[in-house]
Amino acid sequence: MNPCALCILLLGSFFPPALCITTADPALFINGIPYSTRSYWMRRANKALQDVTRSLCPFAAFGTAIVNHTYAQGLGDLICIGANQNGQTGNPSLHGEIAAIANCTAILTDPKGRFRLTPSEAQAAFADLTLYTNAESCPMCASAIRWAGFREYVYGTSIDTLICKGWGQIRIASVDVFRASFDLPSRTRLMGGVLANETDPYFLWQYDPTYPCPRGCSRSPDGMSS
Numbered sequence: 001m002n003p004c005a006l007c008i009l010l011l012g013s014f015f016p017p018a019l020c021i022t023t024a025d026p027a028l029f030i031n032g033i034p035y036s037t038r039s040y041w042m043r044r045a046n047k048a049l050q051d052v053t054r055s056l057c058p059f060a061a062f063g064t065a066i067v068n069h070t071y072a073q074g075l076g077d078l079i080c081i082g083a084n085q086n087g088q089t090g091n092p093s094l095h096g097e098i099a100a101i102a103n104c105t106a107i108l109t110d111p112k113g114r115f116r117l118t119p120s121e122a123q124a125a126f127a128d129l130t131l132y133t134n135a136e137s138c139p140m141c142a143s144a145i146r147w148a149g150f151r152e153y154v155y156g157t158s159i160d161t162l163i164c165k166g167w168g169q170i171r172i173a174s175v176d177v178f179r180a181s182f183d184l185p186s187r188t189r190l191m192g193g194v195l196a197n198e199t200d201p202y203f204l205w206q207y208d209p210t211y212p213c214p215r216g217c218s219r220s221p222d223g224m225s226s
């Protein structure tokens with residue numbers, strides 16, 4: 001048996017079963033947006049890694065793209081990107097989603113920018129935005145997504161996959177953060193597993209010397225990809 005399947009089985013015997021941890025099939029046409037568009041923006045979240053870190057395969061390969069689908073025809077309007085910058089800045093809370101939320105806030109309120117919103121207008125604007133992240137958010141970021149009041153939250157690789165592949169994670173799924181956030185005034189639609197076949201490889205090589213590095217990268221003598 002897959003060791004992770006065994007883990008889930010054992011946990012299930014100690015804890016009462018969750019109401020439902022199933023998320024919708026990511027290929028569905030949710031909120032009027034086709035899967036091809038979801039895939040486009042998930043690839044943009046992957047590309048944010050290169051834009052921010054200047055590396056095709058940074059170790060902490062967590063990238064985000066924030067998009068407005070409400071007024072723009074076609075693909076939608078990219079508002080900002082972000083990527084994990086713990087190592088670049090020394091700020092341990094600067095995960096990709098937190099970085100992107102900060103970047104979008106700065107763009108929305110820039111007095112010389114496209115939007116020129118007041119702080120209160122900028123806060124309200126998140127209700128029209130969709131956050132794409134190439135891996136399921138940790139509970140800190142999932143909470144920030146709920147505090148921001150995003151319209152949609154879309155992730156690729158699941159926390160379960162990260163844990164199975166060696167990543168240290170706080171074991172609270174986004175659905176559980178969302179389930180506990182019912183007092184907040186906003187609602188956020190959650191979609192998981194979007195383009196996971198393309199996001200997973202960004203997270204499978206770091207702790208597995210036999211797994212190939214992401215496209216365009218190679219393994220250096222210290223085991224890191226470069």
Ligand SMILES: [Zn+2]
Nearest residue numbers: 095138140141
């Ligand atoms: Zn996080």
